[in-house]
Amino acid sequence: MAKQLFEWDYSSYPGAKKYPKLFEPVQIGNLLIPNRIKYAATEDNFNDHTGFITDADVAYIRRRAEGVVGGLCFMQGVYMDEARKGQGYVGQAACWDDKYIPGLKKIADAIHAEKAVAGFQLMDCGRVGAVEVPSGHGPSTVPQRLRIFKPMYEMTKEEIKEMVQQHVDATKRGIEAGFDIIEISGIVGYHISNFISSYTNRRTDEYGGDIRGRMKAVVEIIQGVKEVCGPDIPVGIRLCAEELLDDVRGNTPEESMESYKIAEEAGADYISVTAGWQESIVPVISRDVPMGSWVHLAKRAKEHVNIPVQMAYRLFLPELPEKAITAGELDIWEICRSMIADPLMPKKVLEDRQEEIRHCVACNLCLARLFRDAPMTCYINPVCAHEHDENFFPKPVEEDDEKEIIIVGAGPAGLECAYVAAQRGHEVHVYDKREEVGGTILEASKAPYGDEELMTCINYQKTMCKKYGVEFHLGTEVTDELIQDEMPDSVVLATGPLYPEIRGTVGEGAKIVNVLDVLGGTAEVGDNVVVWGNRKPGIGCALLLANQGKKVTIVGKEKTAGFDVNPSFKWRYMIYLRQNRVMAYNDCDIEEVKEGEVIVKTYDGYRFPLKCNTVVISERGANEGLKAVVQGEGIELFVIGDALVPRNMSSAVHDGYRIGLRI
């Protein structure tokens, strides 16, 4: 009979009635998991640079363990070699020696404290490893496409045997630390996937050749790990269903499915399905990929193996996995970025508090930071990476310290600040001259390629404001007189940016419109458009207009277009700009606007004309309005979001949260 580690009864929870499949038990090997939810192993760069677990990592994982409400919670993958060739991230946990066991035990204990099943992942990063050493190891010496990764050298047969043993030894340590389930990571360009792929495995010995040969090392690992685990500890493996490496002659989908079957034959107790490599030129998980796009891969996996199939990959809403599980296309809902954005996401689903979920906006900032040796953070979750610091959580104010606060602006900065301050006990009034909350996100979310998902942040904030009793005064412009009449204890200016006028000459007949009016669909725009400003708002607007068939050129001050977009997402925009034939003149400014033409000036003084019948202003500046009257009246003042320095939605949310905590 299958063993269940902790008792869970979901019958009284409304979410379990709404999503009966998600909260149904599932058996993996001889272990019964109370529900079908898994926090997938995710690197976070929180650990010591020698591989020891830190309190930050323990606190981070405990919060996610609480979120899975009895399901599977995996710690990040550990590297297993003393030479550190398998280490892919500076803060990656290590497991090549017994000295790491006490730290790992803290993680397992933290997961168990939340009555969740503790998962331990083995992850030699292979081709994307060797972050702290000059070169990495792999089945063959294949050059790197991305220069941020280190050169690879072909392993000898002895080294392969040693690598297999490292997996076995690390498993023993994981079990000793108290983990309940073991997972082998063989995805996205990590070591195991390097062996499996025809792109990176060019060996002619028994570890190369056809898919069976390329799987030999993997089979040896699975069998070695299974032997150590015995019947009670399941062993799973993450494998690519599609490498999306056709341009470099990677595996075919048929070969990938063959690898699934071979893994099952070798003893794997489940398969976690993934798509794409770090090197793939196909977008997989960014916002421009519609949610649920990859479910067909899980379905295909189910058709090839008889063990449970799990998958993450743009399954951000519980409706999607519920439907897939019901249809027999999936067994377990893996969650990664959605629980970075909101660690309690599945718990909120169970409690039917879905509107209180802070949804991931699929920007990939979390991943971008990992590859730049920075601790993970989240674009829209200001607490991410600070779970161990109690100062990052709202604390109630003393009764005497309760304040009356006016927040000017109902955009992401103002709303975030509002609910956090109200949660702490302040009386919060939010004013906005518009009739609707959302600020500039109302328009920004009209840009193409998935930007409508940005509104999920506003919807969350609206719910939280309502929950904590924030009072809204919409359709009300805040004036000097209003401040003087109300005389609040504090004023937070979250008014959004100012849009500057073009510094050069503007001739008669020139048509100039604002980016918000264009995105909002209220401005008339000609066929030849110049968008002034090469940051995200300008790019979003340019793509919207280009999609409408207009000839669009971007002129902006930054050295590269999309300077403010993180690199893991920026490449998508660059491709869309090229596809839509949008030319960007960077490090440039508009010197003159005339009827039918603008004169562009480069940073070093060259000037050239551009055919244009509409100029869209998307450059932004700080907004100092109301500052003088607030300071003049001696009222405590905070300026946040784009009103302080025009940046992005993330900065607005983070500013708002921090000031909400401080005020």
Added chain:
Amino acid sequence: MPVNAEKEITTLWRNLHTAQNEICKTYYRWREVALEIAGPEAKPLDVALKAAEMMGVDIGKHFLPRLNWLKGEEPFMLNLGRQLAGLWAGEGAVTTVEQGESPSEILIRCTRDPWPTAARQYGVPMEEVALTREKLFQTILVDVSVFFSVPLKIEMLKAIPRGEGEWVFRLYKDEN
């Protein structure tokens, strides 16, 4: 102030040519530095070929993200030829790329090249200029060949520094 297109273009054009001349001169100045440090025992040609090899490997890595085998053999070879020719054109050469006799054969032609002129100013033998260019292209192809599993070769058919009036390189897939 109205834009004087001729003036803007002329200034840009002069600056481009100055930069292109400096590329060649800077290389030969560094060659002198390397030879002085290497001492009298070092053979200048060996030093030049080693430099070409190191530069070629580095340039080859830059080529990888820009090439795509999915587009088919002919477009792949043509794109690769254009990348090599474009690199040379950036240094001030006048280059063309032509399809060879088979889909896997490309001819890169250069009818004007600033390198031999600059080399003469620094007293560099013309044969060294020819062999260095050949070595550079050969080493660029090393990583490209391995990465895409395509055995690529390039051979020099003609060279301006050999007095043959133009450079011609044959880029091809080695079927043997």
